[in-house]
Amino acid sequence: MVGTTVTQTGRPGSVCVVTEDTNTTADRIVLELAKLDVSVVRFDLADFPHHLVLDAALHGSRWGGTLRSRGRTVALEDIGAVLWWHPGKPQIASDGLSDIQAEWVRKEAAAGLIGVLAALDCFQFSHPPAALAAQLKADTLARAALCGVRVPETWIGNSPIPAREFVTGSPSGAVCKSLVSPAIADGLYSSSFYTSRVEAAEIDGSIAGSAHQLQHAVEKAYEVRLVVVGREMFAAGIHTHSAAARQDFRSDYQALSYSHVDIPDSVRDGITKILDHYRLVYAAIDLIVDPDNQWWLLDLNPAGNYDWLQKELPELAISAAIARLLADPHTPAGICGSALPKEENHADRT
DSSP states (O other), rough: OOEEEEOTTTTTEEEEEEOTTHHHHHHHHHHHHHHTOOOOEOOOOOGTTTEEEEEEEEETTTTEEEEETTTTEGGGGGGGEEEEEEEOOOOOOOOTHHHHHHHHHHHHHHHHHHHHHHHHSSEEEEEEHHHHHHHHHHHHHHHHHHHOOOOOOEEESSSSSHHHHHHHHHOOOOOEEESSSSSEETEEEEEEEOOOEEGGOOOOGGGSSSSSSEEOOOSSEEEEEEEETTEEEEEEEEESSSSHHHHHHHGGGGGGGEEEEOOOHHHHHHHHHHHHTHHHHHHEEEEEEEOOOOEEEEETTTTTHHHHHHSSSSGGGHHHHHHHHHHHHTTTTOOOOGSSOOOOOOOOOO
């Protein structure tokens, strides 16, 4: 079958959407790109190498060549932006390979494909090394404090005595939180480790088995999920109406209501500094607003979900903002560090 080569003569480059086939948030972004008449090439890392063919060569300092996916071919030089949105992992045929060999081949596949796409001289949303750096909780909390954003007192470790002392030293109590995703998947079964209250008496020697994160609890008036797209910020107030939701709103979405909230200038300025530091063009940030209207940053996710908020508060129109940024990263709302092509970047993003 002869594939159709996607080119963009006289128009912005194609947007390469790297995501799972079933990701509905990406579906909406693609629809918004279509409204802007932007060509889209969509695939998943899981398509490689069986349904995705890479042919890339380094010429000087730039990579050129083609990507071929299910009958469509795109020239690497014609890609104007890459959207990384919860992609899967390369799928390797392991016939005849040991588990160790299959894992090595899988890592080789990921390093080759991700490496070439990440090295393209185009807009990256968000660049994989930057996103990886911003996922390190200890660093992002410290960076937030340096940028003038309040963060709760936090302890990370696996030593029981200091952990008990940390919990005892909090006048408002303490919570235990995951350092990465709370989802725990095991084949057909999954569970979640949500934020939960912890008492000093509950901490025993089992804490030595891994790193744990404890935080001094902050009294909540309400919570905020703040989504940043380039320089635009979209804030949704999240109001909890059950005991479970007050501990972790992800545990009881049926007990939530939503509102539009204004972002204080000091918070807006601090968040901008954090994203500039990590060279991020996107983040979903969870904050607590206390009864004194002080804002506290809890988490920063460089690929955090927002779609359910957009359904509750359609005026947020976050997918449309993402599409605009991908279509034209050079707008004032989109300029953010070296996410811009190298020759036009004069600043020192995720």
